[in-house]
Amino acid sequence: MSTTLESAPAAARPQQGRYRSTKVRRQRVRAAWTFLAPMLVALTLVAGWPLLRTFYFSFTDATLSDLSNVFFVGLENYLVYDDGQWYGVLADPIWWRAVWNTAYFSVVSVSLEVVFGIIVALILNAEFKGRTFVRAAVLIPWAIPTIVSAQMWAWMLNDQFGIINQILMALGIIGAPIAWTADASYSMWAVIMVDVWKTTPFVALLALAALQMLPKDCYEAAEVDGIHPVTVFFKVTLPLITPALMVAVIFRLLDALRVFDVIYVLTSNSTSTMSMSIYARQQLVEFQDVGYGSAASTLLFLIIALATIAYLYLGRNRLNLGGDA
Amino acid sequence: MLKKTLIAAISMATSTLAATGQAQAADLTISCGAVGAELTLCQEGVAAWEEQTGHSVDIVSTPNSSTERLSLYQQILSANSSDIDVFQIDVIWPGLLGNHLLDLGEVLGEDAAEGHFPAIVENNTVDGRLVALPWFTDAGVLYYRTDLLEQYGFEPPETWEELTEIARKIQNAEREAGNGRMHGFVFQGRAYEGLTCNALEWVASHGGGTLVESDGEVSIDNDGAAAALDLAASWIGDIAPNGVLNYTEEEARGVFQGGNAVFMRNWPYAWALAQSEGSEVRGKVGVVKLPHGGEGGDNQAAASGGDNQSAATLGGWNLAVSRYSENRELAAELVAFLTGEAEQKRRAIEGAYNPTLEALYQDDEVLEAVPFFGDLYETFVNAVARPSAVTGDAYGRVSNAFFSTTHDVLSGSKSGEQAVTDLERELSRLKRRNW
Numbered sequence: 001m002s003t004t005l006e007s008a009p010a011a012a013r014p015q016q017g018r019y020r021s022t023k024v025r026r027q028r029v030r031a032a033w034t035f036l037a038p039m040l041v042a043l044t045l046v047a048g049w050p051l052l053r054t055f056y057f058s059f060t061d062a063t064l065s066d067l068s069n070v071f072f073v074g075l076e077n078y079l080v081y082d083d084g085q086w087y088g089v090l091a092d093p094i095w096w097r098a099v100w101n102t103a104y105f106s107v108v109s110v111s112l113e114v115v116f117g118i119i120v121a122l123i124l125n126a127e128f129k130g131r132t133f134v135r136a137a138v139l140i141p142w143a144i145p146t147i148v149s150a151q152m153w154a155w156m157l158n159d160q161f162g163i164i165n166q167i168l169m170a171l172g173i174i175g176a177p178i179a180w181t182a183d184a185s186y187s188m189w190a191v192i193m194v195d196v197w198k199t200t201p202f203v204a205l206l207a208l209a210a211l212q213m214l215p216k217d218c219y220e221a222a223e224v225d226g227i228h229p230v231t232v233f234f235k236v237t238l239p240l241i242t243p244a245l246m247v248a249v250i251f252r253l254l255d256a257l258r259v260f261d262v263i264y265v266l267t268s269n270s271t272s273t274m275s276m277s278i279y280a281r282q283q284l285v286e287f288q289d290v291g292y293g294s295a296a297s298t299l300l301f302l303i304i305a306l307a308t309i310a311y312l313y314l315g316r317n318r319l320n321l322g323g324d325a
Numbered sequence: 326m327l328k329k330t331l332i333a334a335i336s337m338a339t340s341t342l343a344a345t346g347q348a349q350a351a352d353l354t355i356s357c358g359a360v361g362a363e364l365t366l367c368q369e370g371v372a373a374w375e376e377q378t379g380h381s382v383d384i385v386s387t388p389n390s391s392t393e394r395l396s397l398y399q400q401i402l403s404a405n406s407s408d409i410d411v412f413q414i415d416v417i418w419p420g421l422l423g424n425h426l427l428d429l430g431e432v433l434g435e436d437a438a439e440g441h442f443p444a445i446v447e448n449n450t451v452d453g454r455l456v457a458l459p460w461f462t463d464a465g466v467l468y469y470r471t472d473l474l475e476q477y478g479f480e481p482p483e484t485w486e487e488l489t490e491i492a493r494k495i496q497n498a499e500r501e502a503g504n505g506r507m508h509g510f511v512f513q514g515r516a517y518e519g520l521t522c523n524a525l526e527w528v529a530s531h532g533g534g535t536l537v538e539s540d541g542e543v544s545i546d547n548d549g550a551a552a553a554l555d556l557a558a559s560w561i562g563d564i565a566p567n568g569v570l571n572y573t574e575e576e577a578r579g580v581f582q583g584g585n586a587v588f589m590r591n592w593p594y595a596w597a598l599a600q601s602e603g604s605e606v607r608g609k610v611g612v613v614k615l616p617h618g619g620e621g622g623d624n625q626a627a628a629s630g631g632d633n634q635s636a637a638t639l640g641g642w643n644l645a646v647s648r649y650s651e652n653r654e655l656a657a658e659l660v661a662f663l664t665g666e667a668e669q670k671r672r673a674i675e676g677a678y679n680p681t682l683e684a685l686y687q688d689d690e691v692l693e694a695v696p697f698f699g700d701l702y703e704t705f706v707n708a709v710a711r712p713s714a715v716t717g718d719a720y721g722r723v724s725n726a727f728f729s730t731t732h733d734v735l736s737g738s739k740s741g742e743q744a745v746t747d748l749e750r751e752l753s754r755l756k757r758r759n760w
Contacts, residue, residue: 064400065424065425085754179566183736269516
């Protein structure tokens with residue numbers, strides 16, 4: 001957008017002016033690169049290099065106890081047919097279970113977070129006494145490190161001494177304590193609940209920022225026309241804050257797809273909640289199999305990259321459609 | 326690069342933790358477990374050595390889950406880090422970590438391990454190198470509430486079926502009497518190494534073998550093993566709380582010591598704590614060997630030539646010195662001191678940690694403090710080893726496959742029969758590539 005703005009007046013000016021502006025532009029470009037360079041170098045070092053190493057290891061038989069002496073094994077860590085059976089990450093039912101768990105976790109938790117985030121943001125956007133205090137208080141779950149909050153929840157959800165069971169039993173909702181984190185039918189929901197509790201404030205924060213920038217005149221017009229507030233929300237507020245929500249969703253989605261800490265603290269390596277990251281870590285660290293674990297990490301990276309691209313592509317189309325209409 | 330940074334961060338974090346309250350750098354760093362009274366006993370033992378020699382030692386406490394502890398050690402050792410000099414290692418790890426550990430026979434002399442149980446010394450010897458000295462040994466035992474069994478007129482159970490029966494009756498009677506939190510039986514059911522120990526006991530005591538036999542053959546697919554797993558699954562929600570699926574040793578002890586369980590499977594360390602001041606069950610606890618499978622006509626038991634035998638998984642911890650230590654001799658001396666007779670005796674009396682020195686099982690003071698050491702001597706000597714020696718580097722995967730599948734059975738998503746078939750296939754797959 002900025003380029004069109006700059007080049008339009010430049011083209012209209014006489015030749016001398018254009019020369020000068022190109023020189024300025026070249027200087028600007030140079031300055032931009034100079035400022036960008038440290039970040040690019042840092043990114044290459046801390047993100048690019050480990051990523052390349054992981055790709056490389058995924059084609060070898062490296063183990064954690066001996067990283068110097070490795071052999072190239074081709075695609076064996078991914079998929080290989082040997083002696084009548086398929087081996088490799090892609091042939092491992094537990095990996096596919098982990099993929100499914102991660103997808104399920106991501107979709108459900110991010111959807112819930114967006115819904116709750118909007119509700120919280122709408123409340124915080126209203127004028128009421130003690131608003132600043134409530135705004136700060138809402139952010140607390142987001143500020144607590146995940147390990148700490150997950151451990152806190154693990155204790156609260158404990159079947160023997162956990163306060164959640166205590167409350168539910170006192171209210172007569174359940175008859176016997178429920179093992180939230182141990183019982184396979186509840187554990188995924190326990191994990192999702194803790195994640196929603198923790199990250200709803202983040203979505204709420206972004207939504208609130210968008211809400212505060214909304215033009216007042218739309219609402220005044222709606223009020224004059226006597227439109228129902230619910231209709232106003234769906235026809236005016238929601239479309240206007242959608243770009244901000246899209247940003248929130250992509251951040252959350254990327255986070256959710258590589259989820260590790262909350263699940264590991266609550267349910268450890270249990271297959272009923274195992275995510276892709278937990279699978280990769282187990283192979284890499286517990287089983288010492290750097291080659292195999294790197295293959296899993298590489299697949300995790302590819303899945304996240306694909307999800308991001310697909311999301312951005314779909315999101316852009318929808319935004320364009322919205323703009324055209 | 327990333328790994329190095331991570332390791333630096335981890336070791337920085339651990340050394341900061343360890344260094345609290347210590348003004349200057351210590352001569353040595355030792356990692357101690359923190360299950361039950363372990364850490365206190367370790368601190369006292371180390372303090373005694375510090376006083377005797379004038380050196381200073383830092384203590385790093387490690388995660389309670391042995392699976393996580395192994396991961397931490399592997400990260401530290403594979404980075405050739407000298408941050409920790411003395412490691413407390415599980416009886417199944419010498420093969421895995423042996424390459425990173427010092428030959429103690431070389432430093433302390435060939436007779437360094439004299440007087441210790443020969444089986445453990447052999448276990449700790451990798452390619453002729455003595456990589457660790459035994460600190461304490463472990464075997465699963467059954468704790469029971471003497472007062473409750475007496476009140477309801479039961480004897481300690483001989484078979485798992487009896488245990489189920491007694492546990493159910495007492496649990497229901499106690500609940501009717503107003504003790505709503507009473508459970509029949511607690512054990513270690515979380516998906517981690519502890520479940521491997523528990524499940525191995527069920528399977529072996531049903532004549533179902535030891536998962537992978539010493540000749541490397543996978544043996545899990547049999548009726549005894551399937552029956553054992555099915556029986557265990559029937560406990561969940563009946564005599565065992567659902568939460569047992571997420572219990573390690575300490576959670577199980579918490580329930581039992583709080584007076585809310587009739588039976589508990591645990592290691593001997595729980596004895597000293599259950600009998601300590603402030604324990605709800607002080608003076609009401611008995612210990613017997615674990616039950617075995619009933620008759621039920623299993624062909625496996627018939628094939629092995631007789632009735633099912635009680636089985637206790639061999640556990641226990643050893644002390645080893647890192648090859649990357651900057652103070653090897655000093656570290657080895659500390660290990661020799663901590664695993665020596667005086668220290669093992671103190672730990673046995675105060676913490677009910679089983680000595681690895683045969684002589685201490687005839688010591689009157691030890692037997693007075695922990696009477697069952699005498700009664701269960703045979704259990705400790707004949708404990709069933711996990712198949713770590715034969716499966717070598719692949720043991721982590723084997724154990725993981727075993728406890729994950731068992732966990733599936735316990736949580737009701739698989740039948741015992743289905744589980745042993747799947748497990749046999751999975752382990753044969755691993756076998757073809759690893760041992």
